[in-house]
Amino acid sequence: MLVTDFDGVVVDGMAEYWWAARQCALQLDSSLGALPELVPGAFRLLRPRVLSGWEMPVLAASIGGQGPAPGAFMADYPKALAAALAGLGWQAQGLIQLLDQVRHQALVEDRQGWLDRHQLYPWMLRRLRQCQLEGEPWRVLTTKSAAFTAELLSAHGLTPQAIHGREEGPKPAVLLRLLAELRELGAGQRWLFLEDRRLTLEAVRATPGLEAVHCLLASWGYLLPEDSEQLPAGLNLLTPELLATPLANWP
Numbered sequence: 001m002l003v004t005d006f007d008g009v010v011v012d013g014m015a016e017y018w019w020a021a022r023q024c025a026l027q028l029d030s031s032l033g034a035l036p037e038l039v040p041g042a043f044r045l046l047r048p049r050v051l052s053g054w055e056m057p058v059l060a061a062s063i064g065g066q067g068p069a070p071g072a073f074m075a076d077y078p079k080a081l082a083a084a085l086a087g088l089g090w091q092a093q094g095l096i097q098l099l100d101q102v103r104h105q106a107l108v109e110d111r112q113g114w115l116d117r118h119q120l121y122p123w124m125l126r127r128l129r130q131c132q133l134e135g136e137p138w139r140v141l142t143t144k145s146a147a148f149t150a151e152l153l154s155a156h157g158l159t160p161q162a163i164h165g166r167e168e169g170p171k172p173a174v175l176l177r178l179l180a181e182l183r184e185l186g187a188g189q190r191w192l193f194l195e196d197r198r199l200t201l202e203a204v205r206a207t208p209g210l211e212a213v214h215c216l217l218a219s220w221g222y223l224l225p226e227d228s229e230q231l232p233a234g235l236n237l238l239t240p241e242l243l244a245t246p247l248a249n250w251p
């Protein structure tokens with residue numbers, strides 16, 4: 001069973017993340033009107049630290065001069081995020097709803113434009129299509145909403161066995177549940193979890209009950225410069241070259 005993250009592993013949605021983050025930030029604070037339309041370098045640099053989508057409008061505000069400067073996020077991301085939320089008076093739940101609303105409106109008004117802001121990694125598209133052809137089961141585990149993930153996958157003819165979106169909770173908890181459910185059915189002998197956020201993979205490694213999961217760091221994802229160095233035991237780097245080989249060959 002291949003379980004793959006979505007953003008930064010299946011799809012490069014950097015242009016859309018910035019577009020949606022900027023729209024949200026502008027709706028909440030019109031003084032951010034000078035935010036550039038093209039993805040700023042600081043946003044690209046900080047994206048690997050993002051756990052959930054709602055953090056991105058906060059980064060947009062920071063880039064627009066509201067709240068801690070981008071450098072503060074680089075130095076201590078959780079601390080700067082908490083300080084920014086407090087200073088802006090924004091709340092995670094409200095940001096989640098606003099982000100959904102902005103995306104939903106974009107899908108209704110300009111579906112193709114919204115889809116075009118996402119690029120599927122060609123090697124991942126090939127691999128997942130091959131999985132489908134060969135009947136190899138694969139699922140998506142993402143902090144994105146399942147509905148938006150499904151839109152993007154179906155636009156490319158990709159139909160995973162299931163999409164586990166942010167609605168289902170933290171990734172280690174979802175994996176634990178999946179393992180238990182599918183073991184009961186006698187399925188899923190070998191578990192591969194492909195993700196581009198090293199902290200998430202480390203959390204999975206540290207979760208009792210998930211020892212059997214092969215944790216793979218996608219080399220093409222939104223990585224911090226040091227992420228692919230000195231990987232601990234049980235965590236391996238997957239390159240596009242390895243990805244193309246049979247699943248049985250993967251580390």
Ligand SMILES: [Mg+2]
Pocket residue numbers: 005006007008009195196197221
């Ligand atoms: Mg990711």
